[in-house]
Amino acid sequence: MIARSDRDVAAVRDLARPLDDDADLDELVARAGRARLVLIGEASHGTHEFYAWRDRLTRRLVAEQDFRFVAVEGDWPDCRRLHRYAVGDPEGPATADEALAGYDRWPTWMWANTAVRDAMRWLHDHNAARPPAERVGFHGLDVYSLHRSMRAVVDWLAEHEPVLAETARAAYACFDPFGPDPFDYARRTRWVPEDCEEPVVEVLQELCAGHSRGETGSADERFVAEQNAAVVAGAERYYRTAVRGGPESWNVRDHHMADTLDRLLDHAGPGSKGVVWAHNTHIGDAHATDMAAHGMTNLGELARERHADEGVVLVGQAGHRGTVLAGEAWGAAAERMRVPEARPASAEDLLHEAVGDGPSVLSFPPPSQQPRWLRTSLDHRAIGVVYHPRRERRGNYVPSTLGDRYDALIWCGDTTALEPVHPEPRDDPEPETAPTGV
Known part of the structure; x- marks a missing residue:
């Protein structure tokens, strides 16, 4: 770990661009539009800003760059209901709320929330103006169902x-x-x-x-x-x-998601392009983290290996403090929890000192042109659906070389919890994932 210097703070400021509206995504949209796959992460499964900015970037990729599907860290049958609503299937759900009501396994808030509802309503309206064969789908990549x-x-x-x-x-x-x-x-x-x-x-x-x-x-x-x-x-x-x-179970899961993504590309046809939504721990290249030392791979690493010639852009997200929706244990009631300020000397601590609480977007240059802070391992926060703020100093961070893990980063310094659209179920036999809840 490096000792932070004024040079590092200045280098972050040089790279960061304020993110006030959709036009501030222009550079990232142009870069991502040249790729076949764009994987957009989140530092937690319970933060509104991560979901909202991911949706805003996706809308532009769909509307301007002809991306043909969105694939997410969700179960295939549950996401199929949202797909049928999004494409206007006359035998599918008539409203986004009806489609989201089908998410009845903990943690329902991960997809049944107001940010996803807004995203699906937009996608439904966008598709309504397109021929059926050109409508943009919404699919689940995960393995739990x-x-x-x-x-x-x-x-x-x-x-x-x-x-x-x-x-x-x-x-x-x-x-x-x-x-x-x-x-x-x-x-x-x-x-x-x-x-x-x-x-x-x-x-x-x-x-x-x-x-x-x-x-x-x-x-x-x-x-x-x-x-x-x-x-x-x-x-x-x-x-x-x-x-x-x-x-091995982590690797089985991420290989399944990568294989599903490949099947979706094949099904969508030659030259089709897709957007992926998942936690940073799945979409940020595992080679650039301590996951590799533990024998773990992930979706981002596999996508780069399989589709390097076609173009893959990995976009991470990060935040400094605020609130998050999570449970204290698997199956526990969802709570709005306080996220403390990031660990000293972490990537989030550096980003906060450099750019503050306002949203920013950072598009990383090639490795040979990257500043020191992108080429050195820094602790990088990861919050799952199970979270214990009081244990922040001992966990919830993944040592990462950000310049290798991602191609770009969206920064949201001060964040707020997701708003669920219905309460959690009482019982759920599904397992806790590792790292916890991601």
Whole structure:
């Protein structure tokens, strides 16, 4: 860690541009518009400003740079409801509130909040003026919806391919003895060698084979069914590795998100471009953090590896203090918590001294032209859905070389908590992620 100097403060000021309105995003929009993928992060899952500025940047990429979908750190079936609203599906939800009501697993506020509602209303109106084939979609990348995705696969197959539906029912019955909590299944596989991996992968392979043969159902409907089958296969592996500890379950999850992103690009067609919304810990290149030393990869690193020739822009976000919506434990009631001022000598501490509380945008130059503060590891704050402000000095920071982790950074010095649109559910069997809640 470097000792901060006046030179570092001046270098931050030289790079930072005030972010007062959408026009101040011009330079970043032009840079991101040349890429096939733009991944936009957040330093917490509960901060309004991170969601709002991410939405404002995305609107410009969609409207001006022809980005064709938004893919997020959310479950495929839940985000599918928002997609159907956004594209104006006549059989889908009629309003954003109706679509958001389907988020009924903790932490619901991560997507069922007023910032996402505003974003989806804009996307719905934008799509209404476009031909159906050119409407911008909204999709989930995550791996947690094991049981919902199983039901979705069987329901689709029952209507379109009844024989394969019976195969899927038999395969998914492997999970029946373990109840609704995927961890009950995963814990059992530690002691019993048989698991459900082979049958659920076979269902996915059969569905994909049907795709290549052009069998029943529209191409979009079959793609949705295939993705739900991929979620089942990914979730089975995720939960099985999670109970064994170590970094593998994190890597399984981020590989699943990267694979889903690639499928979305293929489905959208040649030259299509996509925006990704996820936590900084997923979209900032893991190579530039201490995650690499622990054997962890992430979505941002994988996107750069797979799509370097097509262009990938990683945009992080950071804040200094304010309030955040989070829980004290997994499944606990959401609270508006006070976020203390950032740790001394952290990246946030430096940014605050240089540019203060107002929003700013920093577009990073190439590594050979970067100032010292971008080339040296600094503690960089990360808040999950589980948060303990009193433990700030011991946790919640990821050592990062920001100039390698991101291509740009949006700074919001003083922040406010998200506003949820409905209360949390009472019970949820889904697991805590690691790092905690991100």
